[in-house]
Amino acid sequence: MGAQQWVTSTVGLAATFGVIATLWQRQRSEHLDRRERASERVRLREQQARHDEQQARAEWWRRWEWAVELASADDPAREGAGAATMEALADSPLITASELGILEVFGRMSEWSSHGSD
Template sequence: MTPVPSPTPLDVVVHSGPAEWWVILAGLGPLAVLIAALLAFYINWRTLKQRTAADKTALDQKREADARALMQKTEADSRAEWWRRTQWALDRALDGDEGTKALGLATLEVLARSELARTEELELFDIAWKSVSGDENGEDLGEEGNGGQEMPFVDDSRIMGENGTTDEGTTKEAGP
């Protein structure tokens, strides 16, 4: 036999009590996941922001330290080269040949004007000058001893260039 549908619809009513707590909690699950995701996003965003700021600060400090180290190394290298040149000039100034001695003393005069010369080195120059000239002040030549040339002094007010010339009357404007 084949089933025959009933002529009237049938209503099924299930009577139950209020929903259990876990059913309500299960319905709030997606909302809880969304809140947890937003909280995790906020925490990660703050951490990333803090690390970025810390990395920037560390990088700035490293750049400053590297710049200071480079400046110190450059100054030390310049002083070492200055001292090497000073030793060469002192050797020439103490030479027996008058031409070599004059070259050494002239080089010492130029080196004494350098900003790298310290007080101790200038005192050494004075001692070397006195031992070469035999005079207490190192100025026994006078005007006739240097052939009428004006000899610049260590504390001369004129600005002496690296090539041994002053800037007096030699200022020119460079053209295009």
């Protein structure tokens, strides 16, 4: 084989390896990009779920305040509606341990006030 053929073969092999390396790097880069985008979507879904839970808990608290106001009313019907709403809210899965503590204290205060009025 002559020198011209060796050079041509060498250049051809180098070009082939260059194309293969470029295709491999491109595939690897696209795979990493897809994985990163998937991770970002998961992170955004988790962030949205946390936000939704915070909003639901804030709404629970607004409802609790409304129920306490009703339960404190002078009208027996409103008082009963407030107490029933408070009981329903007490069974919510949105309640945390600190809110359960508040409910327990509120319950004890309600018992004290009802014993005091007897």
